Amino acid sequence: MKKKLSTFDIGDCGTVVAVENTSLLPKMTEMGLFEGKNVKVLFKAPFGDPIAIDIEGYVLSLRKKEAELIEVEL
Amino acid sequence: MEVSKIALIGNPNTGKTSLFNLLTGLNQQVGNFPGVTVDKKSGSYTGLSGKKIEVIDLPGTYSVFPRSNDERVVFKFLTSKDSEDFPQAVVVVADTSNLERNLLLFTQLYDLGIPLVLALTMPDVAERRGYQINLEKLSAAFNGVEVVMVNGRNGEGLQELKAAIERNKLKDNQDVFLQNDLEALIKNNTAQTQDAKARYKKLRTVINSVTEKKGQVGDRFSQKLDRVLVHPVSGYAIFIMILLVIFQAIFNFASVPMDFIDGIFGELSQWTKASLPQGAFVDLLAEGIIPGIGGVVVFVPQIALLFTFLTLLEETGYMARVVFIMDRLMRPFGLNGKSVVPLMSSVACAIPGIMATRSISSWKDRMITILVAPLMSCSARIPVYTLLIALVIPDKTVWGFFNLKGLVLFALYAIGVVMALIVAAILNAIIKSRDSSFLLLELPSYRTPRLKYVGISVLEKVKVFVMDAGKIILAISIVLWAMASYGPGERIEKAISEIQAPSIDGDEAMIEEYEFKVAAAKLENSYIGILGKAIEPAITPLGYDWKIGISLITSFAAREVFVGSMATIYSVGEDFEEDHSLLDRLKEQRNPDSGERVYSLAAGCSLMVFYVFAMQCMATMAVVKRETRSWKWPFIQLIYMGLLAYIGAFITFNLLS
Incomplete structure (x- = not known):
């Protein structure tokens, strides 16, 4: 099942399947x-x-607005 | 070619700065890259061959493609190969515990054909997480690049790193990891993303072949700590407690060295006057330059103490958590989590606070933070607040255990903070910006801070304060001294001759009184005195007379000069805490027309509000000009804060009288 990262609860994890193409894409x-990374909401x-x-061993913080751009496969 | 110039580059939080400190020790300076307000940290050390090697610590970046001012500087620096500043070797500092992301930058630099040395840091963290890197294999994957494991905390591996730098093995590297036409991608976001992904894919194979994993263990300690430190309740409670401890410590510990410095400069000034032949130059020295320098140095203890705390919090990794928990709260005001540290620094002094806004990537958020920072009550306002509180606020206990004076002091700080937020919200609605604000911030693992590096960093910031603010405060002190010492025609001489001189056998007290009276007559008839009288009609609605007007004008050099000016005008010594004559004199001042006390509760509070809001600091204006690269912003600041001060003081005076 695919869900936006912004809808995740604490402890949920999954694999990134798509990142929306915005000006933040290269920075992210x-x-x-990026796609294929295992993520977990801490x-x-x-x-x-x-x-x-x-993100596979390091901790990144981002706003909900940015998390909406990321689609994750549970 | 011998190595005489190197640069350090790496992702943020890799221990790059620790390594820089380890290499250069106290041999470092902070300057600016030409034409931009990006710190250029450089230093030097003696290489193993005995030759001096210059080191530049480039700002942290995740990639060579620039997305901020800092990163533009890095890109320009690394692509100007013909420049004489171009280093013979670039040390890429990479966190061993997160190699994949860290090596992205390395492969980009590799493809730019830059001679590299790879320094892997935090071996202890990697080991705890169960990684082991085979350095020879990693080196072989990149055409034999020097790979050194170095621990920035204890210096292990530093000698090997120095040796590797001087061997400079990759100087003619023609090998390419992915593709070498990176500069063509500079404007193309999609191509940059493709390039980064392709690099990651290839890197993963390389890293898998050089890493031995002994089971993956996360950073349990940091995660456990975070459960408390970013918790919706305990997170804020702890943050507020830390703030209280910091401000308590500043108030309690800084006063001792500050009194000491004050005393020394006071004596130096008197000694100069007493032991050198009289004349305009000695007056300039004793009344303009020495107190001017003293007025700068006296703030060093407070500023150093605040920065020690802030740097400690930064070094432990806690500051990133402050950004994290404050971000959502600051956003409605057009600020973001990264505005919190600059605003906190502004409580010591707005100058380092404004410089700390460089870490805010959104232009609009940064501008708003800069514009409201001087509303935070800085250390220069404390002497003014203390004098006025002692003067008009009665010493009584309210609600059982609060001291009213302390409560008023707290209220003054609170008014500043609240007004900063209100103004920020208004600016947020006014300022238009194309780039939207975002937050992508790494939360580093918690670490024990290294006191030596905290010391170095504090020293650097104090230096910036003394140099940047200092020279402007000094210059204005001299101008104000001249304006306070000279008047048109014979006005001053005439006023002095009207004062009755003490008889020759008069005692010390009489002589002192005479001297105070002469000083007062001098100030009243000087250019500043005339100016103070000229603005009287404008400040009468606020409850002030021309004497306060004079002190408002002299406050432009530094706000605390207010106290000294009042003392001079009222012909008394300025040490109002020990000697009550200034307070007594002020209390007995009455308006010649109405017979009411000049320093009524209403006028005193009105004056306090004025000092909370007014932009009486030329040094801050100069720094804002430098940071925003335009005089437009400091003038906007001067005008809006002036209006706030005037209106605020007017309302306060009329409400209370």
Whole structure:
């Protein structure tokens, strides 16, 4: 099942299958967030935004708005 | 070619700066890259061959393709091969525990044909996570590039790194990892993404062949700590507690060295006057230059202390969590999580605070942070607040255990913060911007800070304050001194001759009183005195008289000068905490027309509000000009803060009187 990363609860994990093409795409790729990466939501800031995810061993924080661009296969 | 110039480059949070500190120690300076406000950190060390080697610490970046000012500098630096600044070797610093992402930048540089050395850091973290890297195999995968394992925390491997740098083996590298026409991709986002993915794919094969895994273990410690530190309740509670501890410490510990510095400069000034022949130059030295320098140096303890705390928090990795938990709260105001640190620094001094906004990638968010930063009450306002509170706020206990004076002081800080947020929200609606704000921030693992590096970093920031703010404060102090010492025609001389001189056998107190009176007459009839009287009609609605007007004008060099000016005008010593004559004198001042006290509760509070809001700091304006590269922004700041101060003071005065 495919879901947007922004809808994930804490502890959910999956594999990135698509990243929407915006001006942030190259930046996200360079920071190691791209198709095929295993991600896990570690925790969320108060109000559920931003969120912190584990990307195969390192922790990246991003806003919900950015997480909406990322589609993850559970 | 012998190696005499090298550069360090790497992703953020790789221990690059630790390595730079380890190599250069105290031999470092911060300058600017030409034409941009990006810090250029450089230093030097003696190489193994005995030759001096210059090191440039480039800003952290994930890729050679620039997405911020910092990264544009890096790109330009690395692609100007004909420049005489171009290094003979570039050390790529890569975090061993996250090789794939770290080596992306390395392969890009490799394809640009830059002579490289690969320094793998944090071997201890990698080991804890169960990785083992085969350095020979990794080196063989990149045409024999020097690969060195170095621990930035204890210096293990540093000698090997130095040796590898001087061997400079890759200087004529023609080998290509993926493709070497990277510069053609500079404007093409899609192509950059494709390129990065292709590199990652190839890298994964390389990394798999050089890594021995002994089971994957995550960073349990950091994750456990984060469960508490970014928790919706305990996260904020801890953050507020840390802030309280910091400000408590600054108030309690900084006053001792500050009094000491104050004393030394006071004595130096008196000594100069007493022991050198009288004349305009000695007056300039004793009344303009020495107090001017003293006015800068006196803030060093506070600023150093605040930066020590902030750097400690940064070094441990906690600051990234502050950004994380504050981001959502700051956004409605057009700020973002990264605005929190600059605003916190502005409580010490707006100058380093404004410089710290460089880490904010969105232009609009950065502008708004810069524009509201001076509304945070800085250390220069403290003496003014303390004097006014002692003057008009009664010493009583409210609600059982709060001291009213302390409460008012707290309120003044709070008013500044709240107004900063309101103004930010308004600016957010006004300023238009094409690039949308985003947050993609790595949360590094928690680490124990290395005190030596904290020291080096604090030293650097204090240096920037003393140099940048210092020279402007000094210059203005001299101008103001001249304006306060000279008046048109014979006005000053005439006023002084009207004061009755003490008889020859008069005691010390009488002589002192006479000297104070002469100083007051001098100031009243100087250009500044005339100016102060000229603005009186404008400030009467705020509850001020021309004497306060004079002090407002002299405050432009630095706000705390207010206290000294008041003391001079009222012919008393300025140490109002020890000697109550300034307070007593101020309390007995009455308006000649109405007979009411000049320093009523209303006027005192009005003045406090004025000092919370007004932009009385030329040094800050100069720094804003430098950071925004235009005089437009500091003037906008001057005008809006001036209006706020005037209107705020007017309302306060009328509400309370």
